[in-house]
Amino acid sequence: MTYSTLADLGWSAHFARQLDDDSTGTPARLCEIHRDRVEALSPAGPLTLRSPDSTGAYAVGDWVLARDGLVLSRLERLTTVSRRAAGEAAQRQLIAANVDTLGIVTSCNDDFNVARLERYLALAAMGGSLPLIILTKADLTDEPDDFRRQAEALSPMVSAIALNAHDAAAVDQLTPWCKSGQTLALVGSSGVGKTTLQNALTGIIDATQDIRSDDAKGRHTTTARALRPTLAGGWLIDTPGMRELRLTDAAEGIDAVFDDIVSLITQCKFNDCAHETEPGCAVQAAIAAGALDAGRLKRWRKLKNEDRYSTESVHDARERYRKLGKMYKAHKKPR
Structure with a gap:
């Protein structure tokens, strides 16, 4: 199957702005990810592409620039x-x-x-x-x-x-x-x-x-x-069914979903309010008035704490792998 234009594949100004006169390769959108290759779609038809990087760096829906069966680069994602x-x-x-x-x-x-x-x-x-x-x-x-x-x-x-x-x-x-x-x-x-x-x-x-x-x-x-x-x-x-969904680096997303609680927090009397028994707590006042469900506050706390721990764990792991990589390269240098 072929598609008459890039727009048919979901191309937008966001991706077009990333191209310049020096850009080489044909835009294509990834439709499947495999261990040793990626499958893509372009106005000219389907493509099977190899990449110098691990295919784990790509996601279904990504836009890439390709030439001669190779991925040259991945365009910045919109979402x-x-x-x-x-x-x-x-x-x-x-x-x-x-x-x-x-x-x-x-x-x-x-x-x-x-x-x-x-x-x-x-x-x-x-x-x-x-x-x-x-x-x-x-x-x-x-x-x-x-x-x-x-x-x-x-x-x-x-x-x-x-x-x-x-x-x-x-x-x-x-x-x-x-x-x-x-x-x-x-x-x-x-x-x-x-x-x-x-x-x-x-x-x-x-x-x-x-x-x-x-x-x-x-x-x-x-x-x-x-x-x-x-x-x-x-x-x-x-997507396959998810047995578990753990968030990381999701603080802004959590705050967007719980915007009602975030707004109440700004009205608390004390900046360091724990929203438990402190005087002047707008969150507890809303619960007492029936405007906020106590269960929702509990779920917000759980997500925030989980995300904080998960984000720190991921960042710690990245730093550890970065240091190990440096040590490995240093060990491999000829003496």
Whole structure:
């Protein structure tokens, strides 16, 4: 498949400004990342590219300049979606790049979890993508609007849609977020319907296993990220289900999601207020008046503390590897 213009692939003025008279190579957008190569799309058609750098430095959705089957350089990203990598290693994992809208998929059942949604909203805010909460399985509840209202109450940035992912007309509600030049990425737990949404939006049928009777969750076969064209003319990035979502370097994103608490903090009597029992605490006053949920304050504290620890761990690991690299180079120098 070929695309008539770079704009069809999501090219914008942000990327054009990075080119100058000395720029060489053809712009291409990465659609798949493999250990030894990357797959890309260009107006001339698909490309298989090698890179002098590790492919781990790239994300699906990145723009690169390529020539003769090689990646020459990566253009600065407009947005990023990343988290702290799973496991004990203090590393950041790139999930996707240049995503206009982050579709946070959950369902109108026990998967709906306010604390998890707030994490995903912080993920979107810290990377610069617009958040859209997509509530699937709306046909299996009598009150889908209750779930939608709860989702939209989490942040003024949020739009939320409740739908039946198996109903093509309902899925058409997502068209504004994945039409020509737009990129929508889907994130969420396994079994909430991301693959079913992908199938409806792209016309590409991926295997979706039967629903488990014990927890009403489907099992699908998405194991890697890929950039796919949508029927509406835009782009979709589906991601494997995340068992855990740990944030790092997300302080600004967390504050954006919890803007109501951040605003209250500025009204506290003391600058070092811990928002517990101090006199003149605007946060505790709001809780007492019923204007702020105490649980929301608790979740904000947890995210801030976790991000602080995670960010310090990642920075410490980078510094350690930097020092080890210097020692290794010094040892390798001829004497």
